[in-house]
Amino acid sequence: MEKRTLGRTGIEVSALGFGCWAIGGEWWDADGNPLGWGKVDDEESVRAVHRALDGGVTFFDTADVYGTGHSETVLGRALAGRRDEVVIATKWGNTFDADRRTLLPRDLTPDYARRALTASLRRLGTDRVDLYQLHIADAEPEAATALRDACEDFVREGLIRAYAWSTDDPDRAAVFAEGPHCAAVQHRLNVLEDAPEMLALCARYGLASINRSPLAMGLLSGAYGTGARPGAGDIRTTPPAWLAYFGADGQVAPGWLPRIEAIRDILTSGGRTLAQGALAWIWARSPHTVPIPGFRTVAQAAQNAGALAAGPLAAEQVTEVEGLLQ
């Protein structure tokens, strides 16, 4: 499977990244609603990261707020001694109370960006972040422009190598794309939810398209088709309004499962698992895409890394999927 380049920076990554939200463990919003994926075993997380490295994965995406710092700490631990083999992306923009593991209001000032970056570097145990991403999807373009300029300062100082905005709005992504060291957009993309406008923008500016929720938050693993539900403390059991895949009781929301069944045979062609097929669709969708599936076990890490060997779906299969999901 080929590699991908992060925009115009020349930074090369495996075509598959690993998303480190779930391995941050439990954290909550101010009302006590879960924002993590339930309890995790840090030793298993470290082993899973090592399994990813063994499988050829060189790109890891986290955020300062995942587990209120814990995801970065665990990732830094797992990558100790192997820093130069990998490309690390993290995010800023949310403040948090690490003692209470609670999300606090956003802070979009350049001063806070610098403080957040300093703290991320410490937790990750590194002297530079390869890709620094604004985590506030709906930030105002004026505030974002000032943050883009701050990121250019960070590049000049050697604290970061490139930056991106995590947003689903192409107009906002275009504000960051004007910056010389903007390398990517992080946005939602999976076979159930295409993002043609954002992919067009990535092609126009030569940016990497880093794809969050490539498995539709677990739906595209097939694990939740038979009445199984996510466990206690998992954000999917009390989903916020933006989380469309699961209902208030942790059941799969109506409409998704028949769509998965309609395309199951295509995704599982070539001996792929359903999850591997979902990743293969993303690679076939555009040469700019880098899916970053989340994980919490060595088995998931092995299966997802294994998708690299099978490569993208064929172009005809993408067309067929499009027809079936209309």
Ligand SMILES: NC(=O)c1ccc[n+]([C@@H]2O[C@H](COP(=O)([O-])OP(=O)(O)OC[C@H]3O[C@@H](n4cnc5c(N)ncnc54)[C@H](OP(=O)(O)O)[C@@H]3O)[C@@H](O)[C@H]2O)c1
């Ligand atoms: N605003 C943002 O910037 C933003 C938002 C969301 C995500 N992200 C990033 O994108 C990453 C991935 O997106 P996501 O976490 O929303 O969801 P996802 O990648 O679509 O789904 C991940 C979940 O699917 C399950 N899974 C993964 N591989 C599997 C396998 N091989 N077999 C069975 N189950 C498997 C795991 O959960 P279970 O085993 O518990 O089912 C895992 O936590 C995140 O980790 C984060 O880095 C960023």
